[in-house]
Amino acid sequence: MKRQIYLFLMVFFSVITFAQKTVSGKITDEDGVAIPSASVTIEEPGKDAILAYGITNSKGEYKVSFTSSESNVDLKVKAFNQKPLTKQITNSDQTLTFKLQSEATEIKEVQLKTKMITSRGDTIAYDLKAFDHKNDRTLADVMRKIPGIEVKTDGTILFQGNAINKFYVEGKDLMEGGYGTITNSLPKDAVAKLEVLENHQPVKMLQGKIPSDAAAINIKLKKSVTMTGRGEVGSGFGDPWLWNLKLTPMFFSKKQQWVVNYKTNNMGEQVENEGNILAFGSSWEGRRGNASQNTWLNVETANTPNLPVKRYLFNNVHYLSANYLTNIDNKKEWELKANANYTNNSVEREDQVETIFSNGLSTVNTSTRNNFYTDKLKGELIFTKNAKKGFFKNTTTFSQFWNADRAVALRNNGIGNQATESPTSSFQNSLSTIIPWKEKMVNLKSYINYQDDRQTLEVSPASYMQFPYLKPKANENDPDEYGFINFAPGTSAIQNFRIKTLDTSHSANISFTTKGWTFTPQIGVDFSTDKLNTNFDGLAVPTGPGDVQPDFSSSVYENNLTFTETVPSASVGINYKSDAWSIFANVPVNLNNIKAEDDLRKVSKSLNKTTFTPNAFIQYSFASFFKASLSGNISNNFGDIQSAYAGYMLLSPSGFNVMDANNPIPEINTKSAGSRLEYRNPLNNLFFNVNYRLSDTKRNLLSSPVLDPTTGFTLIQYKNQDNSSTSNSFSGEIGKYFPKFKSNISLNYRNSNTVSDAFFSNTEYEKQYESKNNSQSYGLKFNNTYFSWMSIDYNVSISRTKQENIGLPEGRKFAPNKGFNHNLSAFIYPLENHSIGFNWDQVNSSDGTRKFDNAFFDLSYQFAWSAKKIDFELKWMNIANRRVFETYNIQASKNAVEYTRIQLRPSQVMFTVKFNFK
Template sequence: MKKISIFFSLLITLSSLAQTTITGKVSDLQGNSLANASVTVEIPNNSVIIAYNITDAKGYYKIVFNSSLQKINLRVKAFNKKTQIKIVDNRDQTINFNMVSDITEIKEVVLKTKLITRKGDTISYDLKSFTHKNDRVLADALKKIPGIDVNKDGTILYQGEPINKFYINGKDLMEGGYGLINNSLPIQAIGKVEVMENHQPVKILQDKIPSDQAAINIKLKKSITMTGRGELGLGASPLLWNVKLSPMLFTDKVQWVLSYKTNNQAESIESESNILSFGSRHEGVRRQVSQKNWLNIDQASSPNISQKRYLLNSVHFLSGSLLTQLKNKDWEFKAHSNYTNNTIEQDSYNETQYAQQFNHGAQISHSIKNNFYTDKAKAELIFTKNTKKTFFKNTTSLTQFWNSDRGFIDRSITNYNSSIQTTAKESLASPTTSFQNSLSSIVPWGHKLINIRSFINHQNDEQTLRVDPIRFTDQQSFDSLGHPVYQSIFPYSPSAKIAEQYVKIKNFETQNTANLSFSEKKWTFTPEISLSYIRDQLLTTLYGKGPKGIETYGNQYNNTITFNHTTPSLSTLINYKGDQLNLYLNLGVRFNHIKTMDQPGNSIINLQKSTFEPSLYAQYEFASFWKASINGNIQYTFGNIGDVYTGFILQTPSNLATTSANGVLAENRVNHSNARIAYRNPLNNLFFNLRASISKTQKNLMSNTSYNGGNITLAYVVKDNDLNTNSQQMEVGKYFPKFKTNASVSYSTRYQKSISLNNDQIQRSRNHNQNWRFKFNTTYFNWMSLDYNFSYEWGKNIYTYKGSNDAIASGNWSHQLSVILYPVKNHSLAMDWEQTNFSQGNQYLHNPFYDLTYQYVWTKKKIDFELKWLNIANTKIYQQIGNTSVGTLYKRMYIRPTQVMFSLKFNFK
């Protein structure tokens, strides 16, 4: 927190410097207002820009800046007007301009005005300037825009941070689940991409409570747009198919998107329904529904390459989204629904070479084959009113899973004295039902605002894991001399051959909040009171099947637990929103009351503790292009029902776990702080950001992991310990209009230090990982476009155990290159190369892949004919090597063979 205080003091100092405010109006000689004229403050004689602004619809501008200069240049540019420059004193004043008509060359307008423009907190990108000839949908272009990046899961980042809203013509149709539109909205329908910095989505709070996140708004060319994307594909090795049909309609009052997608050629389209942005907390609670996975089968590993290389799937995904304006124009109704049916096959070989202190250097290998079956349905209804005078939002959702997994395992354990081999069949059934409702309302009360929020969540999970045979009873572990020793996990019935673990958990949660906001000049004060309540009920039973039939094993392997966590809290939120400085301070106190009962073991945890959890955020903007921010917080977390069960649970076929810590509940205190400075200059297309964060977690429980012949038993002991993490990240991006080239480079480093128990012995871990990334794309040549992405990750992990230090260094390179040639009009040939290299000590592994794509564009009908040859070298195995806290891990993963695909792609209108 000391570093935060120093940085915060610096911000206050900067903000306290003498500021100059220059206002005025730009008109023509006839007195007509000139909108969108650029007004820049420059250093005399060298034209270095200090600050700038764009005139509004009435021709007015306002520039606030800091400078010690006595004189400054004030330059005004407007389309078809002659540029004017005035040398003025550096003081508060009003300066008007009357512009003389002139001819502006179109070339200058395209490069200087239309490429990237900024007005207030909104930066607009002309999408055509960043697209290649073969780019078809929004996602293709976003990756090439400076300052914007797209993660593998589809999350859009601006200046390294996730966006909080994704709009189409100013409307939030998808409510954070924008992956479908990102992958299906044709570029031809888009006019501009707008980034709205410091975006507060709740309109009634926009001048009161600041936001540090950005939003993206897609401005379409037409106010009424019927569009969408379709694709029909067939292929071989084996029979392959790919169907995508996503029609869309966008008008001022109605927006809808329908989609049906199916394929067996390695596209995980079902993830397009995931919630990727969550808006403002004042909108209520919105969560991505997921299953509580208490039990798992052994799972084959996935390679660190594009999914199209290895995913053996057969998926059907149907979805629909609707937004309509009700009779009262301020009200919107939204409905979302989707259904997924998916089957995935996976196959891999893992080999762990344990360090000598773990299992006496044993080598354990797994050959794993999986079948994952997913059925999921979701329906959601949303009513919203979002105006400058009031806010209301209610979201109701129902989600159902019907999932089933299968595993076929061959395992061997090799020690210098013996070798053991086992096989097993595993299955997991896991149905889940979830219901959520979130309500938030903000209404004015005189000059004050009242905000009431309520959230209810009810979820039921049932899971049944079956292992045939029980590997614990058919295998051996090793004594202190390395000799094999027979071990049974079930002392009551060592003859049992089959195990069935049953888990049922019921969860009920509610959060209720009320606050009152009032403003005084630029300050907003919000006292708040809230009450949250969580009730979990856990039932588990472990069965064994053998010569005596079905048997249970008593309380040691059973759990019947009720967990209650009641948390009243009081807080005061203080916000300051100035022209350049924004502050957000939250002073919160929570009163935690936790009660846990374990019926069979009759153990009770009763904890009452008050915690003070302040948080601070500050952002300062200066010189028009720079933005600095800090934030810090103290947060307490307590154990949940997953941390308090006393009976053993067979979480995986090789992991028997209990969290018993003699009736002590986990209590963690997290101190977190980070600082960030960003530069974004649309005038010269340069973007830069630097971030640093420090985190310390103080814990009262320490995990204790025991290794026995490849089996793992996890428990917790009462012992204070810390987890320390610090990280830094830097990114620089630049677009070169003259060369139609975008380039960026980023570097990140992360250092983590922790302590744990292995076989009741202290182990200290120090992990230092670093990463370089480089991105480059160009369309400078009419006959060629090029995209290249490079990543180099390396690290060093040091483990101190029983007085010895084990240092393990590793690294991997990743290259992705796509070159598209345009030899003849409407014809293109794309060559793709993807390669990942791994190094571990003296071992080096290389994984190259090559693809070839031919495309013909029927311009009259706007149809693409595509012939693609994937994995030309017919590589069938992906190899990877790395390290863990107990030794070296080698993986061999089986991937898709060579395949050929013919596709027909088209737009809906």
């Protein structure tokens, strides 16, 4: 690993050394008067490709950095009403001053054309008109055609493969990270320009002082006051009657913004995910996160296929959200934001699975039918001041869940009815403020989170379950023995669970800047406590003469555990920002104090350890279009309450889980490093990035599941044994937009290798082994709008996964899992305002012996009433009426392979009316 790190360091610094070629100087006219806004470009002789460019400032000064292997390059200067100049110069650092000759130009006809992509500093601006087509309606539709940008179904935006950190409309962050609603519902006609803000630091006080490696999106609207939005009303038939309703009005002005959103359907659209926080901003703003439950207990769950969600999601969803922002002072520095959303959702799912264990003798057949019920409410109130001379942000969040899940599971002809109830209440408050103090900045942060989770899992009849379990030792010298738990016919098994969580974090730091460097010493303390109470109720029966059955009324099946973690810390942040360099590092020392106590189970564990967990990021920008970066970090994790309980818990009907009371608190140490080379050139619409990352993780506890291959049930436990895993991955992506052909094409590749220690047990033996995994994927994306009568979008990916278990008696090299996915979406425009759409999804998988081909076809017709901006669409989905998805998977933890059949949505026909709000 060290050798690989050294190699990448050498490559990184050799690239930097090779890139240090800079030409600077001044451009004037014949009289020596400075010429502002003149363009200076560097090109290789005989090649029509720009290596780098610069623009002169108000004093006529320019500076251009470039990289080339040629001994000479061409320097070209252009300015309005001046004669262009071209000069061949040596490939070296130099200062050159040029005088341009005046040249009047007679303009016979003037046509104003907006450039599709322009760049100024760290801002790249895209003219949406250059990328949209007849069938595009929303911001997301157009963004999917822009090189370097990827938009997912829920509205998530990636730039150069990385998630953005902010999404603004006219410079305001209304959605606070939950921007998917706007991406999917803002009409394209309301947008004038889309801006990518590279290396964006959202806190204005820190701009130019604390660098960032993330990008942000800013939407520029055509009107200063905009009332807009998108709506759909649809109905159809399939099985059962179908409906789809979407109403998303929006309002944007200089002082106020709001978005109201109501969406409901039962046709397989996962609209509730639009409310998720997709961009998390800066840690200087405090802590942000999606509301979630501490979900420990689960029913057995049917699988989901690697398909678009609309193919398999049997849902009945109602999602309502409202977001409001207003300035509350005359200077427009203070903002009040109020956000709320409510989800009511019911989902059905069903599958059949054949599991074949590697010894070739055991096969388990299962079938699972689920009903998942989601009922959740979230409210948020945010006060923000983000100004050059002060920052304040307080976020108060309340969340309530009333979720429930149901399952009917069949395993080797045994049937079990399963149910969970999961109510949760959560309250969070995050405060961060930065106060200027002379030439310094003082940052105070406070975070408080309290959450109360209750869960109940019931399985009836309990005789459906038959588990291996670890019999208690008579004395320390007795070997471990495995027995089976048999439940009395007609009885129920009930697992009760409750956990109360208090999590707090407080810190203070002071920042001072000198010569471009910013140093931030910080002290803080994190405190968390979890109180866990569980008990299990069931009735066991003997399996044979002399067999001792567990007593469920004993404390072995109860927990009364308190897990407390106190971590005082001290750190120094080091940051540097210049035109070419961005450096930030954090050097913390943590004093970890952890206690786990359960008088009922006689658990008393503690850990006191000092850890050093530095992280660093270095980025160098060169030759106008290149960025090279290195990153690395060391992290420590000491587990949580899930690794400390010692009483048996039925976390799932498929098996009990338990931790050995004598095991120490888990210690996980991870070291990772990565490198990235990025190129983005708006002048020729070319973008690419190359990434490499490696990591090494060491643990003191090893997962030791005890599997009964006859029933497929498992007992999960852990051994006190050092183990490790290493991984390395390489990925690359290149994309280019061809304006002449109105085509966007991108290619991507990824290769990942992981080697890890693992442990396998059954009722006959136990063995440690090494698991090796390799995965590769290739992808291509292409869209074309060259012809006025047709547009095409095509995505394809090819994957290959290999696994080998070394050291198991029946271990073997599993047959490679090969996958092929593609999507073709084509629209034909035979007449004005009429379009015919065709969609083809193909998902294939193979294990070398069996091959599964899954094809899906959709057909649509749309009429656009242009005067009213209303669309009428008739769509036939899953024309072939494919009802089952078939696939093959490797299950490493079971040393087995699975062949799965998953129920899909049938053929359905929908008629939909789509419209804009103004």
